[in-house]
Amino acid sequence: MVRKFQIPKEYLKGKRENYSSWDECFMLHAVVAANRSKDPSSQVGAVLVDKNNRILSLGYNGAPNVWDDDKFPWVKEADTAAHTKYPYVIHAETNAMLNYKGDNKDLEGATVYTTLYPCQNCAKFLAQAGIKRVVYLSNKYEGTEDNNAAATCFNYCNIKCEEFSPKLQRRLTVSLLPNEGITEV
Ligand SMILES: [Zn+2]
Numbered sequence: 001m002v003r004k005f006q007i008p009k010e011y012l013k014g015k016r017e018n019y020s021s022w023d024e025c026f027m028l029h030a031v032v033a034a035n036r037s038k039d040p041s042s043q044v045g046a047v048l049v050d051k052n053n054r055i056l057s058l059g060y061n062g063a064p065n066v067w068d069d070d071k072f073p074w075v076k077e078a079d080t081a082a083h084t085k086y087p088y089v090i091h092a093e094t095n096a097m098l099n100y101k102g103d104n105k106d107l108e109g110a111t112v113y114t115t116l117y118p119c120q121n122c123a124k125f126l127a128q129a130g131i132k133r134v135v136y137l138s139n140k141y142e143g144t145e146d147n148n149a150a151a152t153c154f155n156y157c158n159i160k161c162e163e164f165s166p167k168l169q170r171r172l173t174v175s176l177l178p179n180e181g182i183t184e185v
Contacts, residue, residue, distance in 0.1 A: 018184065021167045022053050026113040027137060028182075030092075032174070033058040034115050038069050039089065041076060046092035046114040048131075050106055059096030061089055093122040097129055107131060113164075117141065123150035127157040134161040 020028065026047050034045030037060040048056040063072040067088070078084045090098070093114050097107065108130035112118075117139040118126060126134065134154065141147045154161040173183050 018168075023113070023135060023164065024166050026055070026111075027115075027135065027164050027166075028172070029055065029058065030113045030115050030137070033060045033092070036060045037062055037092075038072075038074070039085065040074055042116075044092040044114065044116045046096040046112055048096045048100060048107065049111045049113065051109050056102065056106055056110065057096050057100040059092045059094070059099055061092050062095065063088060064090060091119060091122050092116075093118050094125050097125060104129070111135060117147060117161075118150050120146050120149035120153060123153040127153055127159060132159055134159060135164050136161070137164045139163065 026049050029047045030045040032045065033047065034043040037043035037045070039061050042061065044061045046059045048059075050056055063069055072085070072088065073083050074085050076084055076086075081087060093112055096112065100107065109132045110130070111133040112126060112131050113135045115137045117136045118134060139147070151161070153159075171185050173185050175181060175183070
């Protein structure tokens, strides 16, 4: 005989209503990851999430591993391009992929949440890794050649690229003080 247990109805209530959606949760992680960046002019964060809503890795724009951050050219302009950050800095989305030390097959069909629309370089790497969805927070370079090339890459590679659309338009405050956590303002 199968024994059936049932919880009385009056106890099946009281769930929080203003909890984060998956998209909100992962974009929050991307925003937090961006805060790790040492780049004085641009802080970008990215989160890779598999098909089962599990976080694979985080990334932010930064210097290659081992390169001392204090000996890194964070400047945008110099006497030669080789003295600027551009040839060396690794973007958040690419870093998130490189930071993942599991099986590359896990990236197939994954989603990347990024605080900035990917550049064309990251776009082709994401495509090659098998990422199938991109959710971005800002597209401040929309319409530039680089931005158009990234969009073209997503289009031809059947990658769904969508602007982040939260359940509710709201501003959250994150506190690192004990017992405060995230509050809505
Ligand atoms: Zn990039």
